[in-house]
Amino acid sequence: MADIELKSDVSGRVWQIPKSAGDSVEAEEAVIIIESMKMEIPVAPEQSGTVVKVLVAEGDEVEEDQTVAIFSPD
Amino acid sequence: MKMEKALEELADRRARALEMGGAEKVERHRSRGKLDVRTRIEKLVDPGTFREVGTLSGSAQYDADGNLVSMSPANFIFGRAKIDGRDVVIAADDFTVRGGAADASIREKSVQAEKMANHFRIPMIRLIDATGGSVRTVEAMGRTYVPGSPAWGPIVSNLETVPVVSLVLGSVAGIASARAVASHLTVMVKDTSHMFIGGPPVVARLGIETTKDSLGGYKIHEKSGAVDMVVGTEEDAFAAARQFLSYLPSSVGEQLPQLDRCEVAPDQSLRDIVPEDRRKIYKMREIVTRVVDPGSFMEMAPMFGRASIQGLARVDGRTVAIMASDPRIYGGGWNADTCDKIARFFDFVETFRIPVLNFVDCPGFVIGPDAERTGTIRHGARTMSAIYRSTVPIMAILIRKVFGVAGAAHMNHEVYRHRIAWPSGDWGSIPLEGGIEAAYAADLEAAEDREATLAEIVARLDALRSPFRTAEAFGVEEIIDPADTRENLVEFVHLAYRRNMIDKPPVRYRP
Numbered sequence: 001m002a003d004i005e006l007k008s009d010v011s012g013r014v015w016q017i018p019k020s021a022g023d024s025v026e027a028e029e030a031v032i033i034i035e036s037m038k039m040e041i042p043v044a045p046e047q048s049g050t051v052v053k054v055l056v057a058e059g060d061e062v063e064e065d066q067t068v069a070i071f072s073p074d
Numbered sequence: 075m076k077m078e079k080a081l082e083e084l085a086d087r088r089a090r091a092l093e094m095g096g097a098e099k100v101e102r103h104r105s106r107g108k109l110d111v112r113t114r115i116e117k118l119v120d121p122g123t124f125r126e127v128g129t130l131s132g133s134a135q136y137d138a139d140g141n142l143v144s145m146s147p148a149n150f151i152f153g154r155a156k157i158d159g160r161d162v163v164i165a166a167d168d169f170t171v172r173g174g175a176a177d178a179s180i181r182e183k184s185v186q187a188e189k190m191a192n193h194f195r196i197p198m199i200r201l202i203d204a205t206g207g208s209v210r211t212v213e214a215m216g217r218t219y220v221p222g223s224p225a226w227g228p229i230v231s232n233l234e235t236v237p238v239v240s241l242v243l244g245s246v247a248g249i250a251s252a253r254a255v256a257s258h259l260t261v262m263v264k265d266t267s268h269m270f271i272g273g274p275p276v277v278a279r280l281g282i283e284t285t286k287d288s289l290g291g292y293k294i295h296e297k298s299g300a301v302d303m304v305v306g307t308e309e310d311a312f313a314a315a316r317q318f319l320s321y322l323p324s325s326v327g328e329q330l331p332q333l334d335r336c337e338v339a340p341d342q343s344l345r346d347i348v349p350e351d352r353r354k355i356y357k358m359r360e361i362v363t364r365v366v367d368p369g370s371f372m373e374m375a376p377m378f379g380r381a382s383i384q385g386l387a388r389v390d391g392r393t394v395a396i397m398a399s400d401p402r403i404y405g406g407g408w409n410a411d412t413c414d415k416i417a418r419f420f421d422f423v424e425t426f427r428i429p430v431l432n433f434v435d436c437p438g439f440v441i442g443p444d445a446e447r448t449g450t451i452r453h454g455a456r457t458m459s460a461i462y463r464s465t466v467p468i469m470a471i472l473i474r475k476v477f478g479v480a481g482a483a484h485m486n487h488e489v490y491r492h493r494i495a496w497p498s499g500d501w502g503s504i505p506l507e508g509g510i511e512a513a514y515a516a517d518l519e520a521a522e523d524r525e526a527t528l529a530e531i532v533a534r535l536d537a538l539r540s541p542f543r544t545a546e547a548f549g550v551e552e553i554i555d556p557a558d559t560r561e562n563l564v565e566f567v568h569l570a571y572r573r574n575m576i577d578k579p580p581v582r583y584r585p
Contacts, residue, residue: 009380010404011444037437038505039405040353064444 001074003052005067006043012036014060014068023051025071032056032068049073083142087130090145095170103170107266108244109308111151111168114201118312119155119164126153127190128183146171148180149204152187154196157316160324163191166201169244175208181224188228195325197237199315202254203244205273223249229256234425234581237322241311242267242301245286247276256585258422259318259374260301261311262292269295299378299411317372321386321393322426326581329571330428333391336367344556348474348498355401358383361433361473362398365389365560371396379415381406381440386428389560389567395423395466398433401474407440408480413453420460421583429570430468431563432485437505438478458483465577467492467570471559472550476501492569494562495550499541506535 015035019025030042031051052070062068075081092112094100100110109117115124132147149171155164165187191198212218232238233256240257245268254260254269262269270277270290277284287293292304305311323330341364347356363371366387373385373396383398397419399406408416423430439450461483468485472495476484481501485491502509511518514531521527544550554562 009402011442037405037407037440038353039355039401039437041355041402041405 001049001072003070003072004045006031006045006069006071007065008032008034008041008043008062008068009064010034010036010041011064012041012062014056014058014062015040017054017056017058019051019054019069021051021053025049025051031071034062034068043068045071045073047073084130087142087145091129091132091147094147094168095149095172099170108169108203110170111166111201111203114243114308114312115151115155115164115166117309118199118201118315119157119162120159123156124153124164125155126151127186128152128180131180131183148183149173149175150180150183150187152183152190154190154194157197157199157319160319161194161196162319163187163194163196163198164201165198167204167244167250169203173205173208175205175211184225185228188225188232191236191238192228192232195236197239197319197322197324198232200238200240200253200257202240202242202246202250204250205245205247223252225253229253233258233583233585234326236325237319237426239315239318241308241315242269243308243311244268245270245273245290247271247273255300258425258583259303259315261303261305261314262295262301263308263311264292264304264306266308267292269300296375296377299375299415302374304377314372318386321372321388321428326425326427327575327578329575330393330426332393332571333388335391336388338365338368338560340557340560341365342557344559347556348496352474352500355405357402358398358400358406358433358435358473361559362387362396365563366394366396366431367391375415379409379412381408381412382416382419384415384419387431389431390564392567392571393428394563394567394570395419395428395430396433397430399435399473401435404440405437406435406475407437408450408454408457409440409445410448410450410453412440413450413457417453417457417460418584420457420464423466424464424579425581425583427466427574427578429466429567429574430464431566432468432470434470434472434476434481434484435474436477436481436484437475439480454480454483462486462488463579465489465579467566467573469493469563469566469570471563472496472499472501474498474500475505477505478503491551492566493550494552494554494559495541495545496556496559497541497553499544499550499553500539501541501544501550506532506539510535 012034016033019031027047028044030044032043034041050072052072054069056068134145135143137143149168152165238257239259240254242254242262247270251269268286268290274284295301296304370388381403383400385396387396470484470493545553
């Protein structure tokens with residue numbers, strides 16, 4: 001299946017990046033966690049697969065709808 | 075037989091109308107994955123119930139002796155029909171006749187269609203597949219004209235009189251787009267519909283290259299807020315229209331439909347949804363779908379103003395309007411889009427007198443540079459005004475956070491408050507996190523160990539944060555076991571149906 005872009009639903013700051021390129025991820029498991037409005041808001045795929053590339057670093061500011069990782073669904 | 079010739083001609087002319095734009099154009103239309111207009115109507119309404127008005131209208135050519143040579147039917151078809159046994163008006167564009175172009179149509183037909191819904195006070199359903207004006211008309215008319223929208227008055231009036239549903243079933247532009255959004259429900263079909271003010275060729279004259287998808291495809295409009303729902307096929311769009319109407323009365327001033335009562339057992343799993351850690355999110359839709367009648371929740375505009383989940387549902391067979399915070403989007407905080415979505419929703423629930431269930435987890439307005447740049451506070455104040463002017467019964471269910479000005483807007487506090495809270499409730503003027511540094515700046519400045527002093531203040535305030543302390547002061551009316559939520563909603567809904575048709579202010583609906 002073609003790679004897809006994982007986007008942040010919110011603007012905010014990258015707080016944690018629990019997954020790296022090559023890691024497998026379950027559906028709805030956080031790849032990146034954005035801190036926004038004092039909440040931990042995960043960027044998570046809808047289905048399981050593998051992280052291809054992480055495009056942000058901890059502490060980065062992100063915009064709403066910004067692509068933060070590339071993901072390969074199973 | 076009397077009238078034999080006339081009846082023959084009538085049958086002939088009716089048969090010609092059924093040919094639409096001709097076999098070739100109908101085939102080309104179908105090859106693009108679209109249904110023709112008459113098939114659409116057939117699939118939408120109860121079998122055999124469509125009663126057309128203006129079947130014979132169109133543009134005819136005659137020979138020198140006055141015999142009919144050819145007939146191009148009008149590109150707008152309308153009539154009455156039934157959906158689930160209830161009367162409706164169907165108004166449908168025929169793209170196979172000059173692309174459904176508005177200015178190539180017989181204008182009076184669309185005016186009469188809108189007026190008919192208003193006159194009989196029955197829902198209006200538009201199947202839109204048309205462009206706006208066309209420059210070709212200039213040549214055909216031999217002159218230009220000052221634009222006017224003769225159907226707009228009846229369109230506005232209908233929004234305040236009957237349910238209006240528009241299904242966008244092709245690439246629509248201009249006045250057709252305006253008709254599409256001047257509705258209580260606007261539905262787009264994923265890969266076969268587009269909506270523009272001006273399409274890609276017109277935009278190209280501005281030096282901007284676009285495609286139909288990039289300019290006005292569903293991915294644009296599900297986020298722009300211009301449409302309420304995106305579906306996969308035309309059949310799905312028809313099903314959405316039927317479902318939407320099932321929640322609503324045929325016109326304002328009539329009580330909402332009431333189906334059979336629905337028993338649902340208390341759900342103890344509701345206790346496990348909200349995380350103890352206040353920074354963690356959860357799925358608000360899980361709560362909503364577990365407390366309303368099973369399978370009854372129909373969400374609208376899920377991709378626009380996403381911090382507020384909205385839709386229609388049933389509780390014990392009665393229609394209710396659902397408004398619920400989504401903590402996954404800005405923690406449930408309101409940005410400008412969310413405010414606009416809520417304001418429009420309140421116009422809608424007021425119009426049809428639908429009791430509101432508001433599931434609240436709102437940290438306030440979204441803050442920061444984007445919020446200021448987009449004038450969130452003005453959008454917010456407008457939304458709060460809509461809520462404070464509302465007279466439909468509202469029940470607030472405080473799930474977790476209620477903070478700030480936006481949090482305060484969970485209901486109209488000037489009237490009787492029907493409100494319950496879960497033990498996870500957490501409220502105040504501003505959240506402690508972030509508010510402490512501002513309120514205790516002098517103490518922190520003077521402290522030898524800033525972090526230790528901060529931790530001490532947090533601990534002190536946290537001890538006062540229990541929702542039970544608020545309940546002691548009657549600052550919240552009742553705190554309940556989440557498992558009992560459904561029974562509280564059922565009781566409210568029956569009370570609300572005693573009340574919702576009383577004290578109705580004049581209807582005002584803005585698309």
